[in-house]
Amino acid sequence: MERDLSNYRKSYKKNELLLENTSENPFELFRDWFVEVDQYKEIDEANAMTISTIGLDGFPKSRVVLLKKYTSEGFIFYTNYNSEKGKAIRANPNVCLSFFWPAAERQIIIKGQAEKVPESLSDDYFESRPRGSKLGAIVSNQSQPIKDRDVLEKKLKSLESQFEGREIERPEFWGGFIVKPIELEFWQGRPNRLHDRIRYKLETPQNWKKERLSP
Numbered sequence: 765m766e767r768d769l770s771n772y773r774k775s776y777k778k779n780e781l782l783l784e785n786t787s788e789n790p791f792e793l794f795r796d797w798f799v800e801v802d803q804y805k806e807i808d809e810a811n812a813m814t815i816s817t818i819g820l821d822g823f824p825k826s827r828v829v830l831l832k833k834y835t836s837e838g839f840i841f842y843t844n845y846n847s848e849k850g851k852a853i854r855a856n857p858n859v860c861l862s863f864f865w866p867a868a869e870r871q872i873i874i875k876g877q878a879e880k881v882p883e884s885l886s887d888d889y890f891e892s893r894p895r896g897s898k899l900g901a902i903v904s905n906q907s908q909p910i911k912d913r914d915v916l917e918k919k920l921k922s923l924e925s926q927f928e929g930r931e932i933e934r935p936e937f938w939g940g941f942i943v944k945p946i947e948l949e950f951w952q953g954r955p956n957r958l959h960d961r962i963r964y965k966l967e968t969p970q971n972w973k974k975e976r977l978s979p
């Protein structure tokens with residue numbers, strides 16, 4: 765099977781990113797970009813991001829998760845701590861996040877270290893989820909092989925009756941990670957493949973070195 769995609773070509777011309785117009789603080793630029801792309805009608809889940817981890821098998825693995833909060837400390841998402849990514853992070857907290865917003869011709873790549881958020885934060889977020897999502901988190905031994913879909917449906921049914929009329933508490937194997945960045949790169953597509961790339965590197969706590977990279 766073969767298909768040649770060499771004539772897939774798009775010219776990028778929507779925006780520009782100039783060093784002199786960017787904040788000294790990358791979190792501010794992240795916030796500005798996020799607020800902007802969140803208003804694009806074409807962008808459905810602006811908070812969808814790819815997280816790459818180094819697995820226990822030594823291979824990198826990327827998958828999409830949803831950014832649920834950003835602060836001046838880092839980027840927070842929720843998952844099963846016993847999932848493949850959870851185990852990978854436990855062994856090696858170095859991760860890479862990336863956002864790609866085609867409608868804005870923008871990409872952000874963030875290297876950082878992931879750590880569990882305080883339990884109270886995970887509790888609060890879990891509490892805010894719809895009942896079905898709460899039960900779903902309990903039902904799924906995320907990343908474990910299962911025989912068929914029936915296994916999940918049956919477990920869900922049994923939990924529904926078990927928890928009927930009762931509060932559903934966050935299981936301890938489920939919660940948030942915060943990724944605290946050491947490097948952020950902002951990429952803006954430009955004509956003739958001469959894209960704008962601005963990279964921030966953490967030099968000392970609170971002190972970011974900002975530079976333009978060749979596309």
Ligand SMILES: Cc1cc2nc3c(=O)[nH]c(=O)nc-3n(C[C@H](O)[C@H](O)[C@H](O)COP(=O)(O)O)c2cc1C
Nearest residue numbers: 812827828829830841842843844847848849850907
């Ligand atoms: C749009 C989208 C959003 C997702 N959001 C999450 C999420 O917030 N948390 C999560 O654990 N998995 C999320 N997933 C599923 C993950 O991509 C992945 O399948 C799952 O976390 C298991 O990954 P792992 O086995 O590598 O740990 C999402 C998938 C997609 C496509």
